[in-house]
Each structure stands twice: as C-alpha cells, then as structure tokens.
Amino acid sequence: DAGVTQSPTHLIKTRGQQVTLRCSPISGHKSVSWYQQVLGQGPQFIFQYYEKEERGRGNFPDRFSARQFPNYSSELNVNALLLGDSALYLCASSWAVTGNMNTEAFFGQGTRLTVV
C-alpha cells in the first residue's frame, strides 16, 4: 500500500501570494493532520480533520485554512504568505483521531515551502 503522499515536494512563493498544499492519506485512514516544521525546530500542530470535519486547530493565524474531501484527502491553504511561513509542512494520516492511545499516525515526506 502507498504511504501518505504530499504534493508538491518543493515550492517557492513570493510574499503576499497564496499557496495550496495537498495530502493523500493511507487508504482506509479517515483522519488527516497538518504540522509546520520550521528549520531546526519540532513540528507544530496546525489542523486535524476527521470524517471531513475539523477536530482541532493549533495556534496559527486565520491565513491558514484547510479542508478534507469525501475521499479523505486534504488541502492546506495559506494566504498572504510571509517570510516566516517558510517551513516543511507535514501531513499525518491515521485511521482515527490522534489522541486515542491506540491510534498511530503516519507522516508524509512533507512539502518544503520557501517564501521569498
């Protein structure tokens, strides 16, 4: 089975632009989470979706939004990009909401976003 797939792998955008990142979870998984990993730091939680509903949101501005589609894939949108949005954006897939102790999350390889 394919793992978590994210696209694109790399992206360069200009300040003020908008970007859309995509994630396809492992087949059968209904939950997708997004994390931002700034260089040299640990991942920070952005959103979690389960069964197409938002189940959690981290401390990120409203410029960040996401959605989950009927096939459980997900998009992360970031508007009005700032230099500080440059990071590796990771998608995690799980069969249920993470926080259930028996739920394991599988991470994709991430999308490297560079804002210039």
Next chain:
Amino acid sequence: GNSVTQMEGPVTLSEEAFLTINCTYTATGYPSLFWYVQYPGEGLQLLLKATKADDKGSNKGFEATYRKETTSFHLEKGSVQVSDSAVYFCASDNYGQNFVFGPGTRLSVLP
C-alpha cells in the same frame, strides 16, 4: 497545555557507543509518549511508543520507559551505528489532543 522538553543537540558519538537522549513532559492527564525519527530529507517515522506508566517501548535496539514519577521518557540504545544518524523527536499525545513535539535532537554517529 502539554509541553515536551528534550536535550539539545547536536550529539556526536562514535559507532558502538551508548546513546541516551533525555525527554521530559508536562501534561494535565496521562499522555501516550512517542519517539519519532527524521532522516535527512524525509518525514517523521515512528520509532517507539508507550501508552501508560512503566511501559517500555522498543524497536531496532532503541528503548524508552514511561516514568510517571519523573515525567520522563528517555531514549536509549546500547550500541549506535552510523545509520542511526538522524534527528530524534520526543512527543506526547493526550486523549482528544494532538501530538506535541519536542525541539528535536540531532544525532551524528561517526565510523
């Protein structure tokens, strides 16, 4: 909210040396605890986990024991290899919440 603290790196060891990476957590409940590993240019891979106090997670020679009394989950390996060079993240996960990661510890193993 929850937080995770782990020893800052980088940690540089010779092959076959003993490894310890310290991790402590703060949480209102009783979180599950995890160690994830990130190899260069890749995403995160689950290395091991423990879901309750005194549990020991183990995988690929790595071990960590959930110590509620010291709120710790230190990662250990008896004999590291060059292929273990990576960044290691300690993380906690409370019911109904999401992963909270530590800042990561970069390990370099020299031949």
